[in-house]
Structure formats: C-alpha cells, structure tokens
Amino acid sequence: MTLASDQYPNDGELSPNARRMLELRDVVLLEWGRRLRTTVKEAEHLAHPILINTFPSLYDNIAEAITPGHPRSTDTETNTVAAEHGGERARLTNYNAQAVVSEYQLLRWTIFDVLKEHGVQLNGDEYHSINVLIDNSIRDAINAFALAQLALRERFVAALTHDLRNPLATAVAAADLIKHSSDPEHMKSLADRIISNLGRMDGMIQTLLDAMVFQTGDRLNLRFEPFDMLELTQEVADQFASIHGALFEVHGTAVHGYWDRDALRRCIENLAGNAVKHGAQGRPVRFSVNTLHERVMISVHNEGESIPPDEMESVFQVFRRAVSAKEGGSRGWGIGLPYVRSVVESHGGSVDVDSTAQRGTTFIIDMPIDARPFQYAPTLE
Structure with a gap:
C-alpha cells in the first residue's frame, strides 16, 4: 500500500478496516469515476488524470482518519487536498458548484457500497468519521471553487481593462487633435487613426468575450x-x-x-x-x-x-x-x-x-x- 498524501512513517498503526480500505482504493476510485461520468454531465468527457484529481489523497486521508488515535483527524484544516481539488475544478473544467458537491456525495456512497461488497463492516464511529471528513472536504472544495471563480472573473475584467487602455488613449488623443486642426488631410489621417483603434478595441472585446474565462492569464513559457x-x-x-x-x-x-x-x-x-x-x-x-x-x-x-x-x-x-x-x-x-x-x-x-x-x-x-x-x-x- 502506498499512501498518496502522507509520509507519516507509522502506517503500521492503521486499524484493520483502514488497511482494508487502502487495499480497495483503486476499486473504489474506479467505481466512483464510472458513476461520476454517468451522473454528472460536466465529468463525462474529462481526461482520467483530471477526473481523478486529488481524490487518491483524500481517500487515503479518510482511511487514516477511521483509525482510533491516529494523528490524522476528520478536521481538514491541516491539509489543502480538498481546497486544491475545488480550485482545479474551477480552472480546468466547466463544473458548477453542484457538480463539485455531487462528486463528494458519490464518493461517500461508493466507499460504503464497495466496502460492503467486499465484506468490510464499519462500526458507528468509522461511519461517523467518514461522513464528517467528506462533509468538511465539501466545505473546503466549495470555498476554493468559489474563490477561484471569483479570481478568474477579476482577471477577465483586469485583462479587458488593460488591453483596451492603449487603443482607447490613442483614439482619444486623435479626436482631441481633430478639434485643433483645419487641414482636411490631417483630419482625415486622424479620423483613420481613430477608426483603426476602435476596430482594435472591438476585435479585442470580441476575442475576450468569445474565449473562455480560463484563458485570460499570462502563462509561463514551458518546454515539454x-x-x-x-x-x-x-x-x-x-x-x-x-x-x-x-x-x-x-x-x-x-x-x-x-x-x-x-x-x-x-x-x-x-x-x-x-x-x-x-x-x-x-x-x-x-x-x-x-x-x-x-x-x-x-x-x-x-x-x-x-x-x-x-x-x-x-x-x-x-x-x-x-x-x-x-x-x-x-x-x-x-x-x-x-x-x-x-x-x-x-x-x-x-x-x-x-x-x-x-x-x-x-x-x-x-x-x-x-x-x-x-x-x-x-x-x-
């Protein structure tokens, strides 16, 4: 068994049900992915590594949390696994908040169903721990999803404002010069400059409005x-x-x-x-x-x-x-x-x-x- 998210060395302290959960991790996650694609339309065509996201780490955290006395608790404030998941869903998919919530709800019932099918009997405390950790993860993921969407919208406005500033300033300057010119040829040249810059502005607005909000930021120049x-x-x-x-x-x-x-x-x-x-x-x-x-x-x-x-x-x-x-x-x-x-x-x-x-x-x-x-x-x- 390989923990996806933790290097805490004493994995031998895990309870029998926690260790059995880890043995069934891939079974649970593959079944969860199948259910997700058939019930959440936003997930239907996602590539597998984007679909699975940080859920292997989340699953491992759940398995640790059901072990009595383990340092891993149901409180998600000591890690950012769910928050990063919410941020990725905002950046990389066309998810809405309901789709994010549905993912966690499906994970909950997939865990219970698969464990039951494989003869793993959870006690009341273990059910409680799983439910609390998943509920806390939903909260973290939704908060991060909302913040990421807000940030992307703000970047859209910032990009629009910044890119329009130069052609707008040029058009305003040309219009001001027309007021002080009596040379028809010069006035025609200034008018052409105004029309040209207004055309640039219109093109930029159309491009920005047609493009997905996700594509508005500067990017690193990466070489794969x-x-x-x-x-x-x-x-x-x-x-x-x-x-x-x-x-x-x-x-x-x-x-x-x-x-x-x-x-x-x-x-x-x-x-x-x-x-x-x-x-x-x-x-x-x-x-x-x-x-x-x-x-x-x-x-x-x-x-x-x-x-x-x-x-x-x-x-x-x-x-x-x-x-x-x-x-x-x-x-x-x-x-x-x-x-x-x-x-x-x-x-x-x-x-x-x-x-x-x-x-x-x-x-x-x-x-x-x-x-x-x-x-x-x-x-x-």
Missing part, C-alpha cells in the same frame, strides 16, 4: 520533454546532499512522462530548500515519487514545526511568508512557493500541503503524467 521524474528528484537530492550533508532520502518508482524539466527542477529545489530552512535541524528530508491513475506525485517532507492552518494559503502568495518563518528570522516563503504553484498549475496539476506537529510538513506536487494536453490551462497566480 520526456524524462524520468525519479531521476530528476534524485539529482536534486544529490545536489542538496553535497551542500547540507546526508540528510536526503529518495523513495518511490521511476515515472516517465512529459513535463518541463528545468521548471520542475526549480520547483523541487524550492521545496527542498524550504524543507531545509524550516525543518528540524539535522533531521531527514524525504523525497517520494509515485504514480496513481495517470498522475505523478512528488512529495517533499520535513520534520519539525508545522505550518498553522490559517497560514497554509499565505505561503503561496507572492511576498508573503508564514508568521513562524518571519518570527524565526528565516528567509523564504516569498517567491519560491508561488512559482512552484504557477508551474504545477501550468502542467494541469496542483500543490497540496499537509502539515501537523506529529506528522511534519509535506508538500505534494500532483499532476498528470503527460502534461502536454494541459499546457494552456489557466493558473491563478
């Missing part, structure tokens, strides 16, 4: 090529080991796909650098590379002080850092993590955070193995 993500991760680990010593462990399997190698190298370097700066001194930094459902997951884990729940989003905002990092005099959380999010979103993926004092802090890059079809997907950065 085939390579092995485990090999790249090992290179970064070796690079950091040559500077900081033998603190770096790499686990996982080779995953060959299509991504921008240089950009993702910078992403992993940023996450590794943060793990060194903000992790417990002298404690291991663990890298993991795995694949599930045509997606690759690269995680970087450090032990030490956690990121407070109310600061998890701020670390991804440009020039913002966690309060604990500022108070500790640590440099970082300024530009690196926003860059990581922007790169990963440009690959059709997302960056999850999982952080508590017991489990440590894990940043998870979660994206399609072949990112080429999603290189024009919008980002929120």
Whole structure:
C-alpha cells in the first residue's frame, strides 16, 4: 500500500478496516469515476488524470482518519487536498458548484457500497468519521471553487481593462487633435487613426468575450520533454546532499512522462530548500515519487514545526511568508512557493500541503503524467 498524501512513517498503526480500505482504493476510485461520468454531465468527457484529481489523497486521508488515535483527524484544516481539488475544478473544467458537491456525495456512497461488497463492516464511529471528513472536504472544495471563480472573473475584467487602455488613449488623443486642426488631410489621417483603434478595441472585446474565462492569464513559457521524474528528484537530492550533508532520502518508482524539466527542477529545489530552512535541524528530508491513475506525485517532507492552518494559503502568495518563518528570522516563503504553484498549475496539476506537529510538513506536487494536453490551462497566480 502506498499512501498518496502522507509520509507519516507509522502506517503500521492503521486499524484493520483502514488497511482494508487502502487495499480497495483503486476499486473504489474506479467505481466512483464510472458513476461520476454517468451522473454528472460536466465529468463525462474529462481526461482520467483530471477526473481523478486529488481524490487518491483524500481517500487515503479518510482511511487514516477511521483509525482510533491516529494523528490524522476528520478536521481538514491541516491539509489543502480538498481546497486544491475545488480550485482545479474551477480552472480546468466547466463544473458548477453542484457538480463539485455531487462528486463528494458519490464518493461517500461508493466507499460504503464497495466496502460492503467486499465484506468490510464499519462500526458507528468509522461511519461517523467518514461522513464528517467528506462533509468538511465539501466545505473546503466549495470555498476554493468559489474563490477561484471569483479570481478568474477579476482577471477577465483586469485583462479587458488593460488591453483596451492603449487603443482607447490613442483614439482619444486623435479626436482631441481633430478639434485643433483645419487641414482636411490631417483630419482625415486622424479620423483613420481613430477608426483603426476602435476596430482594435472591438476585435479585442470580441476575442475576450468569445474565449473562455480560463484563458485570460499570462502563462509561463514551458518546454515539454520526456524524462524520468525519479531521476530528476534524485539529482536534486544529490545536489542538496553535497551542500547540507546526508540528510536526503529518495523513495518511490521511476515515472516517465512529459513535463518541463528545468521548471520542475526549480520547483523541487524550492521545496527542498524550504524543507531545509524550516525543518528540524539535522533531521531527514524525504523525497517520494509515485504514480496513481495517470498522475505523478512528488512529495517533499520535513520534520519539525508545522505550518498553522490559517497560514497554509499565505505561503503561496507572492511576498508573503508564514508568521513562524518571519518570527524565526528565516528567509523564504516569498517567491519560491508561488512559482512552484504557477508551474504545477501550468502542467494541469496542483500543490497540496499537509502539515501537523506529529506528522511534519509535506508538500505534494500532483499532476498528470503527460502534461502536454494541459499546457494552456489557466493558473491563478
């Protein structure tokens, strides 16, 4: 069994039903995907890695949460799995809020049905934990979905305002000059300039209105090529080991796909650098590379002080850092993590955070193995 979202080392503490849930993860998720495509029209034609999204991580969290005494609880404030799912649905699909809610409702009943079919008998506490965690995830996903849609609408207005400003200013200046000119040829030239710029404005308005709102942001210039993500991760680990010593462990399997190698190298370097700066001194930094459902997951884990729940989003905002990092005099959380999010979103993926004092802090890059079809997907950065 491979946990999709957590590097908490004591997975042997999981209860028998939790371990059985993990064994049935692919069965549950494939059945959930089948039900989703047949009941939610917005999901009918989604590519599988976009359809499955962060649900493997969510499922693993549920399995952990039903174990009595496990550090994973039904409170979703210690991770961003559901929030990232909501943001991706806003950016990469034509979902509405009802479709997002339906996904979680279908997951709930698919879990119960599949477990029952395979002879797994849940007790009252386990049913309660599953329901509470899914309900909390719905809340997080819908909040993120609404915020992402608002951000995309604001970017649409900003793009429209910015792009129209130059031709409008040129047309106004030409009209003002006409008032002070008596030369017919000069006036005709100025009128032609006005007509030309008004034509530019009309063309831009039509283009912006016809295009999907998702396509309104500036994009990173990415160059996609085939390579092995485990090999790249090992290179970064070796690079950091040559500077900081033998603190770096790499686990996982080779995953060959299509991504921008240089950009993702910078992403992993940023996450590794943060793990060194903000992790417990002298404690291991663990890298993991795995694949599930045509997606690759690269995680970087450090032990030490956690990121407070109310600061998890701020670390991804440009020039913002966690309060604990500022108070500790640590440099970082300024530009690196926003860059990581922007790169990963440009690959059709997302960056999850999982952080508590017991489990440590894990940043998870979660994206399609072949990112080429999603290189024009919008980002929120």
